[in-house]
Amino acid sequence: MIPLHYDSQFFDEPIDRYGTDCDKWDGIMAQEGHAVLPMWVADMDFRCPPEVTQALVKRATHPVYGYTEPSAQAADAMIAFLARRHHVMISREQQIMLPCVVTGIKAAVRALSKPGEGVLIQSPVYGPFEQSILTNQRKVVDVPLLRDTQGYYTMDYAGMEDAFRDGVKLMLLCNPHNPVGRLWRGEELTRLYTLLEQYGVTLISDEIHMDFVLNGGTFVSALSLDEREQAKIVVLTSASKTFNLAGLRQATLISRNRELRHAMLHDMRQAGVEAGNLFSFVATEAAFRYGDAWLDGLIAYLAEGERRLRNELAKRVPKAVMSPLEATYLAWIDLRAYGLRTDELMRRCYAQDVAFSPGVYFGKQTGEGFLRINFSCPHSQTMEAVMRLEKAIQANTTEK
Ligand SMILES: Cc1ncc(COP(=O)(O)O)c(C=O)c1O
Structure with a gap:
């Protein structure tokens, strides 16, 4: 089959x-x-992937669908996938299961900034970045990407530095970038991260498109920029985009920084946000393992x-x-x-x-x-x- x-x-x-x-x-x-x-x-x-359908059907034949723990098997399958395909090493306790990536963006905005504060984005960018900031009464600080005549986009480092100098402490990055199709190179990310460190800015990197590298090149995760525990880096990703499982609602937040994880978990608990559902865990595990x-x-x-x-x-x-x-x-x-x-x-x-x-x-x-x-x-x-x-x-x- x-x-x-x-x-x-x-x-x-x-x-x-x-x-x-x-x-x-x-x-x-x-x-x-x-x-x-x-x-x-x-x-x-x-x-x-047919392996995902098979795993879901198998689980569905067990006739009890009661309260379910976030799956350690799904977490481990993601750990192995990130190591195998992206050379990113993480551990179980660095992951937080979420219903979806946008939940993570909102939790990060709420937990890591205060009402009225600025959050940096680089438009044109995935619409819910801006909505997540506005709906939580923060200020959108847009430092648009620079575009050349061929439609190739790059980051405006001087513009970002001005914003950081003015006090912006949180940035939402899209890598790879939806909609402009950039796969940010290691040098570009390192240059950005140097600025972030200099101004004490926390980086939320949405890496949900990490697997769609079409024309050579290598995806560089923000997690590779600084592997220390104190690094102010949060990554959001999931099996849902890569393997076409968005309707199952499951994503993962990854940070090596315990304080950041606790702040976001606290916010999600206050809002009553519980991670995933049992079918989403089954599918995530099968996709990352066999896809x-x-x-x-x-x-x-x-x-x-x-x-x-x-x-x-x-x-x-x-x-x-x-x-x-x-x-x-x-x-x-x-x-x-x-x-x-x-x-x-x-x-x-x-x-x-x-x-x-x-x-x-x-x-x-x-x-x-x-x-x-x-x-x-x-x-x-x-x-x-x-x-x-x-x-x-x-x-x-x-x-x-
Ligand atoms: C950059 C980006 N982030 C997040 C999402 C949505 O992810 P989720 O359905 O897990 O909230 C999308 C979907 O198009 C996207 O392009």
């Missing part, structure tokens, strides 16, 4: 997700009132998907600038040359029955005129989406 090779045939197979209450297909259909090709929210239209072959096949498929997307865009939407993509399965597309604002782009795309993520979700100014395309789906679906985007851009405003 378990295939030996996860080749393009495996990932080419369309999976009908309608009727599963999934955000991506059912949610957007409910919102728009008609079927829409969904290239937006960051989950994949691929089957997860390597599936993951290697997936990465090869996504790398080819990126190449095809870039070529198709060049043909059909030639003024689009797609940022160089080092990691993630999310393409960041600058469409400003067409002179349309994001809301108009979105309206036209919905009229052509296709949904992308609006650039402004990642930065009101830095994402204006941009769309993000999630290409973690069969290549044929991506090609269809680009054709619809072409029509959307060519359509005159009164046309459906």
Whole structure:
């Protein structure tokens, strides 16, 4: 039953997700009132590793689903996976199980800053970074990434240093970066960390996209920057993005710093946040233990998907600038040359029955005129989406 090779045939197979209450297909259909090709929210239209399904089915046949402890086996499987694939060494007590990464971001903001204080982000960046700061009455200190004409982004060290000098003590980093596709290099992270140490700033590094390295290069975890216990570093990651398990709700916070862990645990206990559910632990363990072959096949498929997307865009939407993509399965597309604002782009795309993520979700100014395309789906679906985007851009405003 378990295939030996996860080749393009495996990932080419369309999976009908309608009727599963999934955000991506059912949610957007409910919102728009008609079927829409969904290239937006960051989950994949691929089957997860069959070993995960097998483990879930096996557990489901035990007919008692009572209160469950955070699983030591899932924790150990993650420890082994991080060592095997990313050369990051951690221990069980350095992990805290969470329902999801965004829970961890919010707990970190609440526990490690006070109302009114600034928290640094680098837009354009995953929308819930900003929302997590605002909803907890902190101040967003945005030091936007710098962009060159090819759409390649780098960090604004001088801008960050100004913010740290002004008293910012907490930073949210996205590595690899959603949506601009950067895989931050060791030198860039070391330069950042030198500044953080100099100004006593705590780093929250969201590494949920750690496994999607598409074009060579090596993922460097913030945990590798400083292995001392007192390092002010918190990492958030999970099996959910890598292995397409987001609906199961499980993630992990990792810090070698006991004080930081205790502060965040305290906040979560106050809010009554309990980690995961029994099926999420079963799936996490199976994915981290047995998912390597599936993951290697997936990465090869996504790398080819990126190449095809870039070529198709060049043909059909030639003024689009797609940022160089080092990691993630999310393409960041600058469409400003067409002179349309994001809301108009979105309206036209919905009229052509296709949904992308609006650039402004990642930065009101830095994402204006941009769309993000999630290409973690069969290549044929991506090609269809680009054709619809072409029509959307060519359509005159009164046309459906
Ligand atoms: C950078 C980043 N962090 C966190 C998440 C969400 O993770 P979770 O579902 O575990 O909250 C996403 C999902 O797209 C993401 O791109």
